[in-house]
Amino acid sequence: MFGLVRKLNRLRGFAGAGCVALLLAGCASGASNQRGMVQVKLPFPSELSLCPNMRVSNAPAADGYRKIDPYRKLVALSKRVVVATAPVEAGCLSSGVGMRSGRLHKGYDIFHPVPVNIYAAGEGKILEVSYRNDYGNMVLIDHRDGFFTRYAHLETINPDIKVGQKVAIGHPLGLMGNSGDGSLARHLHVEYLHGNYNTRKMSFGLKPLDIYNLQSLPAF
Ligand SMILES: [Zn+2]
Numbered sequence: 001m002f003g004l005v006r007k008l009n010r011l012r013g014f015a016g017a018g019c020v021a022l023l024l025a026g027c028a029s030g031a032s033n034q035r036g037m038v039q040v041k042l043p044f045p046s047e048l049s050l051c052p053n054m055r056v057s058n059a060p061a062a063d064g065y066r067k068i069d070p071y072r073k074l075v076a077l078s079k080r081v082v083v084a085t086a087p088v089e090a091g092c093l094s095s096g097v098g099m100r101s102g103r104l105h106k107g108y109d110i111f112h113p114v115p116v117n118i119y120a121a122g123e124g125k126i127l128e129v130s131y132r133n134d135y136g137n138m139v140l141i142d143h144r145d146g147f148f149t150r151y152a153h154l155e156t157i158n159p160d161i162k163v164g165q166k167v168a169i170g171h172p173l174g175l176m177g178n179s180g181d182g183s184l185a186r187h188l189h190v191e192y193l194h195g196n197y198n199t200r201k202m203s204f205g206l207k208p209l210d211i212y213n214l215q216s217l218p219a220f
Pocket residue numbers: 095105107108109188189190
């Protein structure tokens with residue numbers, strides 16, 4: 001991870017090639033090179049578009065073909081926390097972070113008509129696995145340094161996703177769904193959160209981050 005992080009110190013957000021060099025042999029799926037670095041193929045989309053024929057609230061900048069531009073597959077949140085901006089197998093962005101219908105929408109909605117895989121956006125530890133009426137089947141990951149990600153409305157959560165389990169970036173969490181009372185179309189609601197988890201409000205006291213707006217992120 002350290003080589004990657006050194007690189008990210010110089011360049012906070014980057015588009016990311018098909019493979020990222022990691023030192024995490026445990027999650028390797030490719031061959032090592034002579035320096036001991038392991039090429040890991042990350043499963044995240046190489047581009048992301050705003051959903052066609054939808055009004056996308058708080059949409060990130062996009063080109064004339066509705067492709068998010070610039071699209072950064074990975075963003076560094078701290079010197080050792082790197083997260084994917086679209087932790088899904090496939091989909092299009094149907095909502096961004098910001099005020100929506102008079103309420104703060106704390107995450108991104110990524111829509112896809114069939115149940116594709118949802119992945120851990122970054123390396124971390126599973127902190128919560130639960131069902132809530134509002135979020136449906138939900139997973140919360142602690143990435144360290146006060147950064148967390150929440151994944152909501154999953155159809156199913158994979159049986160190995162248990163509280164305390166460590167996951168690598170790209171580890172499958174479950175399938176995209178529409179569980180929970182308020183979710184109509186199948187989509188992932190994913191939140192990038194920062195702050196102190198150890199308060200009475202727990203994850204609901206954390207501050208949502210707009211990771212498509214690098215200027216809004218905490219400095220490091
Ligand atoms: Zn949402």
